[in-house]
Amino acid sequence: MGGLQKKKFERGSATNYITRNKARKKLQLSLPDFRRLCILKGIYPHEPKHKKKVNKGSTAPRTFYLLKDIRFLLHEPIVGKFREYKVFVRKLKKAYAKIEWSDVERLKENKPTYKLDHIIRERFPTFIDALRDIDDALCMCFLFSTFARTGKCHVQTIQLCRRLTVEWMNYVIASRCLKKVFLSIKGIYYQAEVMGQLITWLVPYQFSHDHPTDVDYRVMATFTELYTTLLGFVNFRLYQSLNLVYPPKLDSKSESEINEQNEEDYAMSSESYLEKLSALSASLARVVSSVEEEEAQLDQFPTEGEDMENMEAREKELKQEEKAKKLFEGLKFFLNREVPRESLAFVIRSFGGEVSWDKSVCIGSTYEVTDETITHQIVDRPSVDNQYINRFYIQPQWVYDCVNAKILLPVEDYFIGVTLPPHLSPFVEEKEGDYVPPEKLKIVAMQQGHKSVTEDEENEDEDSNEEAEEEEEDNDEEEEEEDEEEEENLKKLEEQRSKGKSLQVKVTPGKMKVENPARLEQEEKAEEKRLAIMMMKKKEKYLYDKIMFGKKRKVREANKLAAKRKAHDDAEKAKKKARK
């Protein structure tokens, strides 16, 4: 039989992949440069399905790239820039070694640089694509902006990151799109909804850095390089969408409000503007100084039946959202110096509140402590001397909890020295039958409009707590009860019959049996369900039973946890009382 002998590893997956080292050599780049290029261009290593085939018979773990990807990289103009840079470094070193300072100067002046604009355009063909990937960029920029300027990375990078994050925060404030805040032990998680995209980012607490040694700073810096470019362009577009001036300018009205004294103490004149911006206390200037934006009315279309209901529901939702956006409107906050200023200012301002602080804390304070119109003062210390009567002294958690609950919570739980209720994560979404902590139930109850409870005294709060608990339990048990209800009905009937027998025969005037149509409907449904269960095949029945069992178990567990919690609370209460 004819034909050449097939050689191994000359077709198939072995030719589709290329090892990292080979790729590097193909591109004529050093390993760090190659890594940087891959990060910038968004080309990631790939794990082949059949490693042994790809690796030409060896099973040693290696990093593989797709050959086509590397071929694509060959066309990148930045590769040339990398090579140029290499040569530049070599020349510079030589000049230094020869102590030729004029050469050093000249070389430094002609340092080869590159732009990433075309890469951004290529990787994110539309604005929405960019928005979807902005999470990472935000996290990285917020992280780098908190770095100390100690030479772990370029000072310029830190400054740029700071500028971009301040711009972003100002945008969020201007557009009021913040949704959730979560204070964790790691950092502060924020979530905002920008143009329909949910964007989550993590901001580290200030001054909390120890520099871990097992992190590759070069890689992180490369990512940041890309992300600063991306975030800048996104910011520009977002500012444009709100008719704001970019780069951001303070509103002339609000700028005049800021206390101008001692400006020199905070920052150099070159930096003071950014500092003022980052104070977040003033609103931004608009391109067209618009009149108060009229609230957009939903377009009304003639609709029928279900659509109408949907529309109404949506309208209601929208209204609620609008209301939530103006949560802190009309409130005036004052921050004491021990609370995290930036985070609180950001949150309060993005819900329409006014905020200020002591002028020695930071630039950009707008009013003093002595202002009589202040409604809330945020304090995080055991006691405050010379308090004002007409304002609440509350702990910072109140602000965050209000934002997450979308209503103004009663301030009583957050007074100075009071043990705070737990700070619940707004990112948890409970499914049916899960254990829900009572604090959350309370909040849900309040959201649904049990305002009467909240307006009452503190003492009744606890009661409402329990009530809510009970309610929830009721809800949980409803399904169980459905089954039981019928049995009860039957029993009642029987009893009535038996009673009827034992009693003397007596004719009583007939009563109109009031038929509750809703009730009837429910019964009918329950009956149907029961019949359906009866008609099930054995196999399906088995599955059904299993599912029901699982559900019940979940409910049982939740109940158990709730009971445990109640016992815990009772014990705590008892302890408190004993202490008193």
Added chain:
Amino acid sequence: MAAARKPKRVAASQPGFLTLKSSTNPTDLYSSKRKRVNKNKKKNWNKHSDINDVEDFLEDIRHQERTTGGLLAEKPDDSLFFVDIGQPKKIEEKGKSSRPLRIDLILQHDSLVPPPKDVLAYQQPNAKKLRRSAQLAAKGVAPRRQKLLLNRRTAPRPTKNAITEANNNPNRDYYDIWGQETKDTADPWYLQQTKKKLVKRPEKLNAKPSVLPAVEVIAPGGSYNPDFFAHQSLLQEAHEIEVVKQKEEHKIERQLAYNKDDAATETIFQEQVQGLVEGEDDDEVWASEGDEGDEEQEEEDGAVGAIAVAQKKTERQRKRERAEKVKEQQRLAEKQEVEKKQQLFQLRTIKTSIKKEDQKTKERQTKRKAKQEAQKAQPRRLGRLKFQPQDMEVQLSDELADSLRRLKPEGSVLKDRFKSLQKRNLIEPRERAKFKRRHKVKYVEKRAFREIS
């Protein structure tokens, strides 16, 4: 020839002309060797005529002009002489500052010859020309000189683009990158060949290598002021991870540990037994050896026989084998035929079996798909090292802060981001390169001081 000679004669008859031999010292020429020079070459005139006196004279004139601004002979006497009336009174010097700097003196114009006059400045403008130029200007035609000036390429300025163009420049400006459409008016072929048009990015590259979200929010137990149960569940989770780790550590320790007790008891036991069992052991060994020897011999015989047995088959044997083979084939064919016929009656069972097979494959497919889905969220093996998740951030119950002010942040966001990138398969896990010493360090005690030990 005559024409050539004529100007020579004329030149020689003029008063300023210096003849070749008219050098100051004619004795010089005659005294030693007489030099013969062809005078028909201009080169030789220059070489052998002495013009030093003329040069000196001219130099003297130039010197006079430079230093005094004209010939001394033509100057009036007043400017050359003065009446000596003794030392002038010394003016009080105001220190060194009044004296001009030496550098200024050097740079001073030291010649007294006035600069040449600008001839054009004295020229009267031509009315006709002026009219014409005015006409041209009205038409918009610039004069030649101006045109040249305009057309002159300006020298490329030393731009400081390096600083402004750096990517991380904090004051860099952004623009609407998505709004503007790039206008490619040029020939696409030209753009492609000159690499001005970028290669289109394959769609596939925009797919993310992992389905995990960029930011994974910490569990509700990680709140700074957590709900009791959420915190407990988080602690439980952390505890389980820790237990698994510990188990592995223990396992390795156990495997590596040299168990002294076991080794000791074994050796003691052996020592005790050695003397007792020796005789029996020996006998058995011997006996077994003898047996083995016999068996070996037999085997050897058999083996030898097997090789030798390969004899030729007889014709009869072959025939019989062939017949048997045919028979066997027939039997099999018949059997198959029967089975096929039988299958007609087994249709139902076959159908069910097929159904079962189908169901099985379907199940397997779904399982495989589920597994693949689960794999998508898993970090892949992208290099030498496996992905190692970072330690869980957890605060024990007594570590929890009672207020935001007292909160001690746990873990590092930087590390979290880095690990997240690894987890999403964006970068391969690596470890810091270990520092390797190329030469061994030698410890030498210096004479200057002694190590306290």
